[in-house]
């Protein structure tokens with residue numbers, strides 16, 4: 153189907169939540185000298201223009217990154233995220249980094265990024281964005297198949313970001329099955345799986361399947377976007393983190409609470425963190 157285009161949503165509050173958590177996970181990997189790899193299996197483009205027709209149509213970034221980036225009291229814990237946004241902008245906010253760019257911003261010489269995108273136009277854009285960077289490998293494959301085929305990576309310390317558009321309703325199940333197969337091939341990997349909370353609670357099926365099939369710690373971070381209760385679209389943005397790095401929950405909770413104070417629309421935003429399973433507290 154592939155009618156979803158992330159350019160319409162770039163920099164919105166859901167992106168801020170997802171990318172702030174991504175930046176904290178990357179900080180964890182960078183804390184040691186050992187190289188790490190990231191597989192971004194639903195990568196989208198590298199960078200989004202906020203003056204584009206798509207971004208201007210709904211101006212979602214005005215409820216997200218635009219509320220935060222110029223604040224003098226930006227949370228220092230999120231410095232990697234702020235610097236990824238600052239690095240591609242001059243005085244005014246005109247561009248927003250997609251997940252591959254957030255990863256690239258923090259890659260060191262020996263680290264690696266695999267970025268996969270199926271949409272032909274976004275794939276082309278992603279290839280252009282990657283250029284000749286030897287640390288980045290771009291693929292155009294169906295993510296459900298690639299998620300299993302591309303693991304384990306040759307650098308065995310790392311993260312898989314699973315950020316589907318959930319355009320096809322069956323994805324709520326196929327994605328969890330693919331993550332479970334991928335985990336079985338790479339049980340040391342950290343997996344971050346994004347989900348939307350919509351009026352239909354299909355994400356609950358995904359969560360149940362992950363819990364049933366994956367015998368590992370799973371941390372849930374959920375950001376209520378503070379939209380009107382009767383808003384027909386996404387109410388919350390969430391991530392399930394499988395094999396969360398040691399103590400990451402403290403950083404995610406602190407960041408989530410800070411973001412919740414700044415964002416929100418018709419209602420205040422809220423952040424909630426839950427252990428779905430914690431074998432080793």
Ligand SMILES: C[S@@+](CC[C@H](N)C(=O)[O-])C[C@H]1O[C@@H](n2cnc3c(N)ncnc32)[C@H](O)[C@@H]1O
Pocket residue numbers: 154156157158170193194195196197249250251252268269270271274293294295296315316317
């Ligand atoms: C939510 S967007 C990704 C946003 C990106 N991860 C970020 O945070 O900046 C989902 C992307 O997955 C792509 N996509 C949809 N179905 C796919 C599939 N079966 N395989 C690979 N990519 C797919 C879409 O074209 C879209 O660009």
